[in-house]
Amino acid sequence: xxxxxxxxxxxxxxxxxxxxxxxxxxxxxxxxxxxxxxxxxxxxxxxxxxxxxxxxxxxxxxxxxxxxxxxxxxxxxxxxxxxxxxxxxxxxxxxxxxxxxxxxxxxxxxxxxxxxxxxxxxxxxxxxxxxxxxxxxxxxxxxxxxxxxxxxxxxxxxxxxxxxxxxxxxxxxxxxxxxxxxxxxxxxxxxxxxxxxxxxxx
Numbered sequence: 001x002x003x004x005x006x007x008x009x010x011x012x013x014x015x016x017x018x019x020x021x022x023x024x025x026x027x028x029x030x031x032x033x034x035x036x037x038x039x040x041x042x043x044x045x046x047x048x049x050x051x052x053x054x055x056x057x058x059x060x061x062x063x064x065x066x067x068x069x070x071x072x073x074x075x076x077x078x079x080x081x082x083x084x085x086x087x088x089x090x091x092x093x094x095x096x097x098x099x100x101x102x103x104x105x106x107x108x109x110x111x112x113x114x115x116x117x118x119x120x121x122x123x124x125x126x127x128x129x130x131x132x133x134x135x136x137x138x139x140x141x142x143x144x145x146x147x148x149x150x151x152x153x154x155x156x157x158x159x160x161x162x163x164x165x166x167x168x169x170x171x172x173x174x175x176x177x178x179x180x181x182x183x184x185x186x187x188x189x190x191x192x193x194x195x196x197x198x199x200x201x202x
Contacts, residue, residue, distance in 0.1 A: 131170035
């Protein structure tokens with residue numbers, strides 16, 4: 001077997017050291033990588049937060065559309081007026097029915113029905129506006145809306161009614177999240193259909 005001389009042994013040792021030194025990162029390289037990660041995080045996190053808030057707003061809007069559709073379909077099917085009561089502070093909603101023989105009495109809540117009651121996310125504020133009876137409809141914008149507390153005598157604050165003939169209260173529900181993103185749900189009083197309208201961010 002051929003023996004290695006001192007010079008060849010030193011050369012092979014240097015080659016091993018060079019190989020190991022090439023596998024690692026220098027301190028400057030690590031600092032550059034960490035700095036890039038920090039910059040990317042600072043850019044991405046606010047975007048993700050806005051996306052989450054927007055998704056929360058849209059999911060709340062879809063949930064309200066489902067609630068209103070439930071009240072409308074039951075009103076037509078059972079030939080009894082139904083209403084949706086929204087509590088602004090707590091985010092609680094409740095679907096109620098009123099028979100024609102019990103007009104003027106307290107409505108019956110539909111807690112036993114799936115989707116008849118529940119809670120909306122309190123991070124989204126909900127404001128009900130009713131159509132002003134004495135104002136004309138602006139061209140291309142739909143009816144003029146006022147806060148529910150100032151609306152006509154047929155409806156009360158934060159309550160939207162659906163009727164057996166397929167009609168509903170003319171109302172607009174404004175949804176606003178903490179980031180200022182807004183959506184509006186506009187209820188067509190003739191067809192009881194709900195249209196989602198995107199509004200400018202505040």
